Amino acid sequence: MRILVANVNTTASMTDSIAVSARAVAAPGTEIVGLTPRFGADSCEGNFESYLAAIAVMDAVTSYPEPFDAVIQAGYGEHGREGLQELLDVPVVDITEAAASTAMFLGHKYSVVTTLDRTVPLIEDRLKLAGLEARCASVRASGMAVLELEEEPERAVEAIISQAMAAVSQDKAEVIVLGCGGMAGLDEQIRQRAGVPVVDGVASAVTIAESLVRMGLSTSKVRTYAAPRPKTVVGWPLNKQAVPAPL
DSSP states (O other): OEEEEEESSSOHHHHHHHHHHHHHHSOTTOEEEEEOOSSSOSSOOSHHHHHHHHHHHHHHHHTOOSOOSEEEEEOTTOSOHHHHHHHOSSOEEEHHHHHHHHHTTTOSOEEEEESOGGGHHHHHHHHHHTTOGGGEEEEEEOSOOTTHHHHSHHHHHHHHHHHHHHHHHHSOOSEEEEOSGGGTTOHHHHHHHHOSOEEEHHHHHHHHHHHHHHTTOOOOOSSTTOOOOOOOOSSOOSOGGGSOSOO
């Protein structure tokens, strides 16, 4: 089984870290391939960058030259999962939905700890769109920018732990969700300090994707995520062989 894990930003070192975390939970025989978009922002922290990333991830995935069995979109709260589901006939798993749905198996309410405060509304909207907001106690910002997770890892961990503990004590969260792909691999450190289950979206997405592939399940194509209709599209950056003719 081959799973593509697509970073939503162009920072290759973050792609590598995400792929390492994905491989740590992947079953024997699962190949994890990390993809870095060829264009876009070096971090995603707002709507402009998120929409740009949606196109960039679709481009990266449809340009991948070898067969694959599933795709993971490794950006918390980012746009684009729906487009991938239209373009592909394999399972597509977004780490936002994977993490939140996993958290609901572990406690009554979960809280998300993310990066900057400006990303909180984006995450709240994505959870609401996915029907996952009813069990969300809060979405809290650590105040750390995405790239600072790599540049200042010790300060980042402390900031995340501080908000996680506040979510448990003040918001009555029983599970913490890490709200950024760049936080992959930090779950154990935070769990030890916060004293509650901590869900890493990348790890959750890998196990969900593997399960869907093993069960032979993929996206329904009868209505919402049917393949795009053939149209004339001007300036479309995607690999033209991967989208409907006559482009």
